[in-house]
Amino acid sequence: MNYDWLDLLSHGFLDLPWWGYVVVTLALTHVTIASVTIFLHRCQAHRGLDLHPAVSHFFRFWLWLTTGMVTKEWVAIHRKHHAKVETVDDPHSPMTRGIGTVMWKGTELYRAESKNEETLAKYGLGTPDDWMERNVYTRFSWEGVGLMVVLNVLLFGPIGLTIWALQMMWIPFWAAGVINGIGHYWGYRNFASADTSTNIVPWGFIVGGEELHNNHHAYGTSAKFSSRWWEFDLGWGYIRVLSALGLAKVRKVAPKLTMTSAKPAPDLVTLHAVITHRYAVATTYARTLKETCAAEIEALRTRVRSGELKGIEVPSLRRLKQWLSSEPSALPPAERASLATMLSQSKALAKIYAMREELSTLWTRSTESSEQLLARLQDWCQRAERSGIESLARFSLTLRRYA
Numbered sequence: 001m002n003y004d005w006l007d008l009l010s011h012g013f014l015d016l017p018w019w020g021y022v023v024v025t026l027a028l029t030h031v032t033i034a035s036v037t038i039f040l041h042r043c044q045a046h047r048g049l050d051l052h053p054a055v056s057h058f059f060r061f062w063l064w065l066t067t068g069m070v071t072k073e074w075v076a077i078h079r080k081h082h083a084k085v086e087t088v089d090d091p092h093s094p095m096t097r098g099i100g101t102v103m104w105k106g107t108e109l110y111r112a113e114s115k116n117e118e119t120l121a122k123y124g125l126g127t128p129d130d131w132m133e134r135n136v137y138t139r140f141s142w143e144g145v146g147l148m149v150v151l152n153v154l155l156f157g158p159i160g161l162t163i164w165a166l167q168m169m170w171i172p173f174w175a176a177g178v179i180n181g182i183g184h185y186w187g188y189r190n191f192a193s194a195d196t197s198t199n200i201v202p203w204g205f206i207v208g209g210e211e212l213h214n215n216h217h218a219y220g221t222s223a224k225f226s227s228r229w230w231e232f233d234l235g236w237g238y239i240r241v242l243s244a245l246g247l248a249k250v251r252k253v254a255p256k257l258t259m260t261s262a263k264p265a266p267d268l269v270t271l272h273a274v275i276t277h278r279y280a281v282a283t284t285y286a287r288t289l290k291e292t293c294a295a296e297i298e299a300l301r302t303r304v305r306s307g308e309l310k311g312i313e314v315p316s317l318r319r320l321k322q323w324l325s326s327e328p329s330a331l332p333p334a335e336r337a338s339l340a341t342m343l344s345q346s347k348a349l350a351k352i353y354a355m356r357e358e359l360s361t362l363w364t365r366s367t368e369s370s371e372q373l374l375a376r377l378q379d380w381c382q383r384a385e386r387s388g389i390e391s392l393a394r395f396s397l398t399l400r401r402y403a
Contacts, residue, residue, distance in 0.1 A: 012157035021156065025163050029170040030208075032066045035059040036175060037208040037235040038242075044127055045075045048223030049239060052247040060128065064137045064144035065151075066167050071133065073114040076124035080113070081180075082220055083123070085195045091119075092180045095196060095332075099185050106176025174207045183213035190227055191218035192282030202231040209233035218279040219254035227254060260403040266377045268370060271362070273402035274377065278363040281399070285359065286324040288395040289352050293320050296346045303345075312341055320349075324356055348389060355384060355392065 016024065039059035042048045051059075063069055077091050086095045091113040094102045102109065113119055127133075137144070148167065152160030178200070187198030197217035204211040204225060212225040212233060219227075226233035242248035257277050263270065274281055294317050303309040315323075315338065323331065323339050331339070343350040358380055362373055377399075384396035 012153065012155050012160060014155050016156070021159055021163065024156070025166055028066070028163065029167055031062060032167065032170060033174070033206075033208045033210075034235065034238055035062050035066075036171060037210055038238060039063070040069075040071065040074050041078065041210070042223050042235065042239070044071060045078045046221045047126075048221050048250070048252050050249045050251060051242070055242065055247050056128075057132075060133070060137060064141065065148045066145070067171050068142045068145045069171075070114070070138050070141055072120060072124040072127040072129075072138070075127050076120045076122070077110060077113045079123040080119055082217070085197075085217070086184070092176070094181050094185050099181050102181035102184075103177045106180055107172040110176055175210065179207060179210045179213055183211075187214070189214045190283060191215065191279030192286070193217045193279050199231075202226075202228070204231070204233045204235065208238075209235035215254070221252045222254040223250045224253045258403045259401045262397055262400045264400075266374065266381055266400055266402075268374055270400065270402050271370065271374045271377050274399060275363045275373075277402070278360075282324075282356070282360070284398065285356055285395055286321045288398065289324065289389075289391050290317070290321065292348065292352065292389060292391045293317060293324070296349050300342065300345060309345060312345060313338060315339075315342065324353065351387060351389065352392065355380070355387075 039051065039056060040063070043051050043056070060071060081090055081092060084090045086093045088096055090096060092102050092106060092109045097109070145168070149161070149164050152164045156163060182200055183198060184196050185198070187200045189198055191214055193214065195217055197214040199214045200211045209225045212231060215225050215227045223239055224233060224236045226236060239248055239250065243250060255276055257273070257280060297314055297317055297320065300309065300314045304312060304314060323335070343353055362377060365373065381396040381399060385393040387393065
């Protein structure tokens with residue numbers, strides 16, 4: 001009998017080959033990722049979908065076992081991130097705190113903000129507040145993690161401690177570090193949202209679709225994160241399965257842009273489409289004007305090489321496109337100064353940038369009526385088509401196709 005207990009402690013109830021432990025670890029951590037992206041993020045924080053009570057409670061129980069995170073705390077911190085994005089009040093912005101801090105100390109930032117009662121009271125509304133939440137999941141948040149240790153050792157023996165350690169590291173590294181850090185620092189952008197959010201890769205597998213971070217910031221309440229045909233959101237795949245089984249109901253997805261034949265002049269339908277798809281409009285503007293911007297940059301570089309221009313640093317085309325697809329307030333002061341200097345030396349670039357700024361007023365002037373905004377859009381298109389800048393006129397014709 002003693003030998004049996006010793007053998008059990010050495011191997012656990014499940015004696016697996018080495019690759020079996022790898023598979024088990026990946027499976028367990030992936031369930032945690034699914035719980036975060038489906039339940040905490042898309043359902044609780046942004047209300048993009050509703051989940052069956054049984055599914056919601058499974059996710060809550062699993063997160064209690066594997067992370068010790070409290071739903072209200074996570075939701076409040078994430079909502080504050082969106083409300084205060086990339087300001088000093090953003091709980092985890094690499095723009096204000098540094099990429100290294102967010103990447104490697106994301107958990108510490110989370111814990112510090114979770115103690116802010118003002119944050120929880122203002123941004124944590126609508127989260128679960130039943131008996132289990134108050135008396136178990138919140139009151140004994142880290143006891144669940146302790147129970148997970150015991151279960152892992154019983155099932156897998158001493159190697160269960162290694163599996164447990166990886167479980168504990170998984171969310172802090174991938175979600176707190178990579179998504180909150182790299183997702184605002186490096187990658188590609190489909191939408192010119194008023195922040196630096198990026199899509200890290202177009203295939204959202206490792207963290208369940210959270211890799212498509214720019215898409216999410218553009219349409220925060222959408223239950224679906226992918227937007228291009230070549231992008232894949234694994235979390236959305238799981239939501240579709242749950243919906244087919246009657247265990248989830250999608251409430252919101254990002255609107256799709258519809259194009260029609262060009263109208264003689266923009267109408268109210270065009271205006272509403274431009275406002276709805278404002279981030280896509282700004283990104284398309286930068287792409288359409290790419291060739292003109294490249295020619296102007298080369299002309300400025302020629303003037304610098306000849307000595308005609310001195311004390312000016314000409315940016316790369318990639319940097320200029322970022323400036324064109326970003327709100328001025330999102331640019332660091334040094335970059336705003338560089339942009340102003342460059343625009344003073346190129347009438348074409350100054351015109352392109354000024355027109356971009358005017359276009360953005362269509363979705364920022366909330367006090368104006370639809371008729372006033374439509375008059376602005378019609379005037380903008382007329383001036384763009386008379387500007388003498390072919391790519392600007394071409395973009396105006398594209399806008400007139402929005403439906």
